[in-house]
Amino acid sequence: MGKTIYLLNGPNLNLLGKRQPEIYGAATLADVEGECARLAGELGLDLRAMQSNHEGQHVDWIHEAREAAAGIIINPGAYSHTSVAILDALNAFEGPVLEVHISNIHKRESFRHHSYVSLRADGVIAGFGTEGYLLALRRMASLLG
Ligand code: CA2
Numbered sequence: 001m002g003k004t005i006y007l008l009n010g011p012n013l014n015l016l017g018k019r020q021p022e023i024y025g026a027a028t029l030a031d032v033e034g035e036c037a038r039l040a041g042e043l044g045l046d047l048r049a050m051q052s053n054h055e056g057q058h059v060d061w062i063h064e065a066r067e068a069a070a071g072i073i074i075n076p077g078a079y080s081h082t083s084v085a086i087l088d089a090l091n092a093f094e095g096p097v098l099e100v101h102i103s104n105i106h107k108r109e110s111f112r113h114h115s116y117v118s119l120r121a122d123g124v125i126a127g128f129g130t131e132g133y134l135l136a137l138r139r140m141a142s143l144l145g
Helices: 029-043 055-068 077-081 084-091 131-144
Strands: 003-009 045-051 071-075 097-101 123-126
Touching (some): 003 029, 003 055, 029 045, 123 131
Parallel strands (some): 003 045, 071 097, 097 123
């Protein structure tokens, strides 16, 4: 089995494809996770995709990843802009961390311009729509060799 990658999606991203398609696109979270799992297979990676609306659940998954995963791809949603707890958990993870935002957070309200998670992320993708997750997976594969 290939190296395990955790794909974590934060609050409200379970609504993907159901509301605000002008900002977040038409694909549902299940569509995105399915495409990512297919690409991960091609890249020889083993993907574990999870979504939660709860900050502490993300902290717990990131702790679990310390033993279980080689890398983390995370769209922390609104927690990007507020969560020191998620940043602290990621700082205790040793592998590559890639941060994805579907929208271009820098083109939006100023409160979205700062991300605590970016202080730890090895790379950030924003504004590439849900394609950003696939780009992050390719980058993760090259980082892990
Ligand atoms: O652009 C992104 O991926 C964000 O992380 C999405 C977050 C937002 O708070 C960040 O600033 C940027 C919001 C996710 C909400 O997702 C929805 C999807 C469909 C319908 C409603 C919300």
